[in-house]
Amino acid sequence: MGALALGVILGPASASAGALDLPFEQSKLSNGLTIIIHEDHLLPQVATNLIYRVGSKDEQAGRTGFAHLFEHLMFMGTRRAPTKAFDQWMESAGGSNNAWTSSDFTDYHEMGPSTLLPLFLWLEADRLETLGREIDQPKLDLQRDVVRNERRQTIENRPYGKVELRLPELGYPESHPYHHPVIGSHADLEAASVKDVRSFFEQHYVPANASLVIAGDVRAAEAKELVQRYFGFIPSPSAERASKPPTSLAPPRLDKVVRETIEDQVEMTKIIMAFHSPAHFEPGDAELDLLASILSSGKTSRLYKSLVYEKALAQSVEAAQESSVLSSLFNVEILLRPGVSPDVVEKLTDALLTDVITKPPTDEELARAKNQIAFDFVDRLQSVAARARLLNMYWAEKGDPGYVHKDLARYEQATAQSVLAQAQKTITLNSRVILRVVPAGGRAAPGKRGR
C-alpha cells in the first residue's frame, strides 16, 4: 500500500484535481488487436475489459436489439467451452464477469484474483475465434427469451421505463443509427436468425475491431506475452473494414417541437425535454456537462431551486448531457408533484432555460460545477475494473488511452462565456422533443389499476 500504489498521481491541491496520471502500456498484435496494460499491485486481483466497436447503431433495419442479443450469445458456449462452461469455470476459480451494450460499443469484462488472467484471456480468445460459427438455434432461442425478460424487467414493468424506448425514436429520424433503442423490439428479437448471428459476428467480431485492457496485479511484459499466446493466432479477415471511424453523418436536427404524451402505470407526470447536442468529446460537450450541473445538481441549482425548493411544483429535476459517439442528447427531466399542471411547469422551465441562454453562469456557479466534476474524476478511479473501463473508453473513442489529461482539461478550460455560447447553440426552445408520461387512465389507486 505504498503512496503510489494505485498509480495515480494528483498535482498540488487546487480547486481542480490537478494533474491526473493513469499510466499504461499500449501495443498491438499483428492481427490488429489493441492491448492496453495498467499495473496496480495494491491487491492480488486483475480486471480485464474487452471492447468491440459495435453497438446498436450498427444494426440493420428489422434487426433492432441485435447487438445486445449478440452480447448475450457470447456466453452460450463453444466446442472448447460448452454451454454454461464459461461462467462455471470462471466462478469456480473465483472470477466474475458481465457485459454491456450501448448504441456505440459492446463491452465484456472480467474480474478476479490475478492468477485468473490466463483463464480470462483463454475464454475471451476462444469465443472471439469460434463463437459465431458454433451458434445454433437452441442457444439463440434461450438467450432471446432472457433478453425479452430483461426488456420486461428493466423497461416495461418499471415506472417511466418506456421513455428509454420513445426518446431516441422521437429525437432521431428513422434514417439515423440512433433512432432505435438499444434493447430493440420484441418483433425484431423474434425475427433474429442463426444466419443473422453469423454474419454479424463475421463483420464485427474481429481482432482489429477490438481493444483489450488488463488492469491490476500483473507485470506488463508477462501479460502481453499471454495475450500474444491466446489471441495471436486469430486471423483478422476483415481488417480492411474494421476499426473505421464512424461514418460522418450530418448532425441531426429537429426543425420543430416534437411532442408526444404516453400513459404509464405511474403516480405523477414526468416531462422530458431533449435537445440535440455535440457528440462525446466534441467542442461544447464538456460545457454541457457543466451546464447540466448548474441546472440540477444540488439545492441551489437553477431548476431545483425554482421548481422543487421555491415553487413546490416538482418532485425532482435532472439535467444531463447524454454523450454518444455520433451525436448526443441534452436531456432535462422534471417529475411533477401530483396535480400540478404540466403546462405551467413547462412555461417556468422555459423561462429558466431562457436565462441560461441569455446570461452566462456566475463565476460561483461555474466553480461549483467544476469542483464537483474534479471530485468525480478522482472518485471514478477507485477500482481496477473502473480504470480498465476508462482506459478502454478513451482508446475506443479517442484512440488514446492516456486521454484523461485532455479530458480533464476540457472542463478546466471552460469559461462562463463558453458555457453560454454552447447553451445558446443547444438549448433551442423551438426545436426539441417534449415527451410527457402521464398516469394511465387518469388517477387510480396504486396496486389495483387496470387499463
Added chain:
Amino acid sequence: MSEASRAVSAIVLAAAISAAACAGSAKTNLAVPATSAGSPPAPGAASAAADSLGPRPEPKPPVPFVPPAPQVLEGPAGSKVWLLERHGLPIVTIALVVPYGSAAEPMEKGGLAFATADMLDEGAGDRDALAFSQAVNDLGAKLASSADRDSSVVSLEVLVAKLDQALPLLADAVVRPRHENKDWTRVRTLWNNALKNRAHEPNDVARVVTSVVYYGPKHPYAHPPDGTLTSAKSVLLPDISKWHKAIWRPDAATFVVVGDVKPEGITASLKKAFAAWKVPASAAAPVVPPGPISNSGVRTYVVDRSDAPQVVLSFARSGPPASDPAFPRLGMLNVALGGSFTSRLNQNLREDHGWTYGVRSRFNAQRGAGMFVVRAAIRADAIAPALRETKKELEKMAAGGLAEGEIDKVRALLNGEALETYGALHGVAGSLASNAALGLPPDQDAKDLASQRSATPKDLSTLASAYLELSSATLILVGPKDAAIKALADNGLPKPELVDAEGRPVAR
C-alpha cells in the same frame, strides 16, 4: 448513454433484495480463500495437439485474501474511530454510524429514523438548507444520510485537500441540524410523494410487502424503514428533534474512515470539528436485537398488478442474526443457491428455461431475527413452473447440502468477491460500516473468511436442512392476480391473501 447489461449487477440486486431502505449498510457476505482450488475437468472434446489456442489454463490457486482489520482509535467525546488507511488516491470516505434505526422507533411513527436522517442536511449550524447544500457542492464533496432497520448513517466523501473544510459541515449536520418548519414541510411532502411512487415499482412493492407479512404486524422489523403512507403522516417535527437528540450521541457512534489520512491527523481533525458534540446526561437507550417471528406454516400473498408483463416472486423464511456463528456459513449456501450467476436457481430459471433476467437470494444481515429471501421477476405466463422449480431447488439443497466441487467454487468466489470489496474505498467503507451498525467487531470480515474456510460438507448440510426446509415460509407474488392465484393453486400452495402495495389486506 443508454446501456443494456448481460446480467443484473450484483450490487443493484443486493440493494433491491436488501431489507434496508437505503444502500450503504447492507452487509456484504464475505469470502473465504480456497484451501484447494477447484479444477473442473478439461474439455474432453478439444484435441490439444491440433488446437492453436492450446489447452485451457489451470489457474494457480489464488493467495488466500485476508481483509486488513481497521485500526480502532478514540474519537471525539467517547466515540470510536475505525480507520483503514488507503493512500493511492487523494480521497477519503467517512461513514458515521449509530446503532439505532427503524426497529427502535415507535411503530406507529414508522419512518421516523428515515425522516430524521433526511433532515440532517436540511439546514444545519449557521447555514440554511440552501447554503448548506451549496457549501457541500462548493467543495465537490458528497454528503448523504440514511437509516435502515438497525442503524442510522451519515457519510462524507471528499478530496483530502478539502477534508478540513468539509468536516465542520458533517459535524453541523450531526450536532446542529436546524429542524425548521419550512424545511420539514417541504421534506415531508417530497417523502409522501416518494411513497406514492414506491407503490408503482414492483420490486420495491415486493420488498416492502415481504417484510410486512413475513415479520407480522407487531415485530420491529416489519414496517419499511422509509415508512408507509399512513405512518409517515404521524411523524412530526418535534418527534424528529427528540429522536435526533436520543440517537445521535457520541458514546453510541462509530466513525468508519477509509482513505488517504493518518491516525493522528484524522483523530485531531474529528475532535476539532466535533468539539461541540457532548454525551447527554441521560443514558443511551439499550440496543435490543428484535426477537424471532411467531408465524408458522406456509403463507401466501398476492399484490395485484393486473396488466404487468412479469410477476415478481419473493420468497422469505427465517434466518439467524448476523452475529450468529452460522451466519457466514449460510452465506456459502446462499452463493450456491442464488447468490451468484452459476447458482442453482439462476441456472435453472434463467439459463435452462429463459423465464427471467435473473434470480438472486440472500440472508439479510440484521442485529436481530434475520430473513432469507429469494427474489426474481418472472415472465407472467411462466410463474407456475418457476414456483415449482424454485421449490424444488430449495428442497434439494435442504436435503443434500452442497456438492464437494460446489464448496470449492463457493470458497473461490467468496475470496474473489472479498478482493473486489476491498479494492475500492466505498466497498471497504460499506462493509466496515455494516459491521459497526450490527455490533460486530472491526475484524468481522476476516473472521467470516476463517469460518467459511473451516466449514466441512457436513457442517453445511446441517445448516442447509435447518435453514432451507420449507415447513414455515412466506411467499409473495406481485403481478397479474389471476395468473398468480392459479400458479399457487397449481403448486398445491395455500390460497393467498390479497394485499395492497404496503401489505394491507384488500377486499376481494
